[in-house]
Each structure stands twice: as structure tokens, then as C-alpha cells.
Amino acid sequence: AVGGYLLFYQFSNEINKRVDRELVSEEVQWIRYLQTATAGGSRFALRSPDILIYPVRDEPTLYPEIKSTVDKREEANEQVTFRQLSHVVMVRGVPYQIIIRKSQEQKSALVANVTWIMLLVFGGLFTAMMLFNWFISQKVWRPFRQTLQKIRTMELGKMPAVHFDETATEEFSELNASLNTMTQKIYNDYRSMKEFTENAAHEMQTPLAVAQSKLELLLQDESLQESQGEAIAQASMALDRLGKLNQSLLLLARIENNQYVATEPVSMAEITRKYLRQFDEIIRDKNLQVHTEFWANFFVWIHPSLADSLVSNLLGNAIKFNYSGGEIQVSISEKEFCIANTSRLPAIEPDRLYKRFHSAGNTSEPSTGLGLAIVKGIADNHNLLIRYEKEGKTHRFCLSKKGENS
Structure with missing residues (x-):
């Protein structure tokens, strides 16, 4: 955007310089004509929409003043921009005001056309660059997106089936190799924990069941005193609670390890x-x-x-x-x-x-x-x-x- 503005400014400035040179050249020609037209001591005056020459009492100026001005064109009844030269010169002892102006309509049309062309060129370049970047991005980042998709859909129990392939991009290949190592380690840890929790629960349930059955047999002994029966009943309740606790902890471990798959x-x-x-x-x-x-x-x-x-x-x-x-x-x-x-x-x-x-x-x-x-x-x-x-x-x-x- 900044580059386009600078290019537009430079182009407009160059056109103004060319018009200014034309105005100065035209003024020189009119000064020569004035010298010829006033050779007999007569006065000269000219009034037209774009040229004004008439005698004045002002002091002559060393350099002409050139600026842009806006005026109404009568036939079109619209505001028009002009490039205007204003200069007071001394011709045969008489100061003359010379005003020459040139319409900027052609310049405006030219600048508008050039601006549209620039916009089309820059727009085309920008679109082409975006499409090129999109194509390169799709190609370069495709392996990364594939890796990301595998990570998103990964399940602990199915980790051995997941493999991250080598790619043409060295950095992504290193990433995939590291992920392969990491997933294998995670799965090994998960499998060890799963086996431990299952084995621990199974091994604990067996002695608990044996102890529970022994206590129930003792409770059936008619020779037991009341206090002994109460103690055995309390021990049986404690074992029952321990069994439920074991099952609950095992369930929690399985939940946290995502061992239950929604079907x-x-x-x-x-x-x-x-x-x-x-x-x-x-x-x-x-x-x-x-x-x-x-x-x-x-x-x-x-x-x-x-x-x-x-x-x-x-x-x-x-x-x-x-x-x-x-x-x-x-x-x-x-x-x-x-x-x-x-x-x-x-x-x-x-x-x-x-x-x-x-x-x-x-x-x-x-x-x-x-x-x-x-x-x-x-x-x-x-x-x-x-x-x-x-x-x-x-x-x-x-x-x-x-x-x-x-």
C-alpha cells in the first residue's frame, strides 16, 4: 500500500513537472511576441480562458509562480483543476501580467487510468502471491497436519497401530521420529500400569474372598461367645468394605486410563x-x-x-x-x-x-x-x-x- 502510494505520488509529480516546463516554454514565446507587438510603443492585451496578458503597475517578479488552482469552466459548469503560471515581466519599459494555465483533466484521466492499472496489477500480484503461498503452505505443512490428525484421533489402547512416517522435510521427520519413540514409551507405561492394576485387583480379591468365607464359617460356630461373634462380624464387614474399595479403585484406574471404549x-x-x-x-x-x-x-x-x-x-x-x-x-x-x-x-x-x-x-x-x-x-x-x-x-x-x- 505504501509502495503504491509512493509510485502514484511520483507519477503525479512527474506529470506536473512536464506541464510546468510547457508553461515556462509557452511564456517565453509570448514574451518574444510581446516584444515584437509593442515595438512601435503600443500597448498589448489578451484575454482568453487559458491566457491573460495585460499591462499592470506592479513591480516585475524575478521568477514565475506556478501552482495548481481550481476554477469553474463556464461551458461545462463544473470545477476544473488547472496548472497555472503567473509572472509579471518588463517588456519595453512596461510591466505586463502574464497568466497561462493548462487544464489538468487529461492528467486526472491519465492518473485515474494508471491508478486502476496499478490496482489491477497489485491486486493480481497479491492474489497470485496468496495462491502461491497457499499452495506452498498446503504442500509443506501437509505432513504436519497428517501428524496432528493422528495425534487427535489417537487412543491409548491402539497406540501400537499408530506410526508417524518420514517426510521430505527434515524437521517434520525428526518430529515424527520423536513422536514414535514417545508413543511407544507411553504405551509401554500404560500397558504396565494396566497389567499392574488388573493383577493387583485379582490377587487381592482372592485372599479377601478366602478370608470372608472363613469368617462366615466361624460365625456359624455355636460355641462362639457373643463378644467373639460381634468381633468376627465387624471383621467381616471390614473385609467386605475392603473388597468394595478395591473394586472402586480398580474402576477409577480403568476410567483414568481410558480402558472403557464408548460403543x-x-x-x-x-x-x-x-x-x-x-x-x-x-x-x-x-x-x-x-x-x-x-x-x-x-x-x-x-x-x-x-x-x-x-x-x-x-x-x-x-x-x-x-x-x-x-x-x-x-x-x-x-x-x-x-x-x-x-x-x-x-x-x-x-x-x-x-x-x-x-x-x-x-x-x-x-x-x-x-x-x-x-x-x-x-x-x-x-x-x-x-x-x-x-x-x-x-x-x-x-x-x-x-x-x-x-
Whole structure:
């Protein structure tokens, strides 16, 4: 843009210089004519639209004054730009005012034409440069975009099938080689952790089951004293809690390692109906009133097992931390899934809401303190937002899809 303006200015300046030379040359010719026309002592005067010559009483000037001026052309009744020379000269002892002007219409038309040509040339060059840069960019950056696409679609369990190829660009080849090394290391670490968690869970479940069965056999011994029976029952409950804790920790590890692959859109309404039927006896034992509002179906692309864990934990908490004769409300719309329950417990502090091994309050039923941590982990891994709020005695948890307003 600056270069175009400078070129336009230079071109316009050169035209003005050429017109100025023509004006000076024409003035010299008129001065010579004046000297001839006034040889007998007569006076000379000439008035025309573009030339004025008449005697004046002013002092002669050393150099002519040349400038651009605007005047109205009578026949066209429009403003016209002129280049005008004004000079007072002494001819045979008489000062004469000489005014010569030339219309700039041709110059304006020429400059306009040149400007359009310049715009077309520069526009064409700019377009060609942009197309060339786009073509080069597409060609040069194609390997990088392919690498980026592979990274975006990469899954931990399928890393061995992903390979970053060599390219003609040395820097991208080095990047791909580094990515191959890094992904292999990540997959090896992931596989080691996966095997460890699975082996640890399996190896722990076996002795827990054996110990549990032994304790149950001891409880059947009629020779046990009451205090001994209570101690064994407490130990059995502790083992049962340890087994549930082991399963919950294993589930959390699998969620964080993305070991559950979403296979289909799951209806949260159907899952909720299933668990309401399963928990029906417990609900009736606590005399809880359940209200359901299924306005529409809330679908989540999730592994069915994780959908079960999501609903069972939220609904289980709504039952566990409720009081006898309380209420549970389940509302489902196309964009939101909410479970609310009455409780005498205070609001859960935000910094402890999804903290592991944090129990919401005193309850007669044992808790691992991992339920909400599991819910949070599942939500984060499946593009879901989880919201908690308390109003009066009602605690409410709502799930919605990220990017959608409920």
C-alpha cells in the first residue's frame, strides 16, 4: 500500500513537472511576441480562458509562480483543476501580467487510468502471491497436519497401530521420529500400569474372598461367645468394605486410563429405570417417595458399564444419605439429567465435593468415599459437565453435555 502510494505520488509529480516546463516554454514565446507587438510603443492585451496578458503597475517578479488552482469552466459548469503560471515581466519599459494555465483533466484521466492499472496489477500480484503461498503452505505443512490428525484421533489402547512416517522435510521427520519413540514409551507405561492394576485387583480379591468365607464359617460356630461373634462380624464387614474399595479403585484406574471404549449412545432414562427397580426394596424400607419426570431421553455416548456406575452411584447416594420418609426426584430432559434428594446434611464444600475417600456425612451404611470421584471421572472423560447445588434440604446433582445450555 505504501509502495503504491509512493509510485502514484511520483507519477503525479512527474506529470506536473512536464506541464510546468510547457508553461515556462509557452511564456517565453509570448514574451518574444510581446516584444515584437509593442515595438512601435503600443500597448498589448489578451484575454482568453487559458491566457491573460495585460499591462499592470506592479513591480516585475524575478521568477514565475506556478501552482495548481481550481476554477469553474463556464461551458461545462463544473470545477476544473488547472496548472497555472503567473509572472509579471518588463517588456519595453512596461510591466505586463502574464497568466497561462493548462487544464489538468487529461492528467486526472491519465492518473485515474494508471491508478486502476496499478490496482489491477497489485491486486493480481497479491492474489497470485496468496495462491502461491497457499499452495506452498498446503504442500509443506501437509505432513504436519497428517501428524496432528493422528495425534487427535489417537487412543491409548491402539497406540501400537499408530506410526508417524518420514517426510521430505527434515524437521517434520525428526518430529515424527520423536513422536514414535514417545508413543511407544507411553504405551509401554500404560500397558504396565494396566497389567499392574488388573493383577493387583485379582490377587487381592482372592485372599479377601478366602478370608470372608472363613469368617462366615466361624460365625456359624455355636460355641462362639457373643463378644467373639460381634468381633468376627465387624471383621467381616471390614473385609467386605475392603473388597468394595478395591473394586472402586480398580474402576477409577480403568476410567483414568481410558480402558472403557464408548460403543453406543446409552439412554440414561433406561438405566435409571433399571436401578430404580433394583433399589426398590431399599427405597421402600426407608419409606422414600420417588418422583420421576422424563420429559425426553438423555443420550450419552458411553460404555454401558460406565453408564451403570454413573447412575448407580448418584442414585445410591440419594438413597444412602436420605432420611426415612424423604424424597428423591429424577428429572431427565434432552439436555440434562438430574437426581435430587432430601437430606439433613449440610451442603458439601466445593473443594471436598469430588475428593477421594471423602464421605458426605455420618450414615449407618458403610461407604468407600469414592462414589462422587467415580462420577466425576466418568463425566470428565465423556464430555459431560456435572453441577451440584443445594436448596433448603434438597441436594441436586445434574449432568449436561459440554457446549449445550440446559
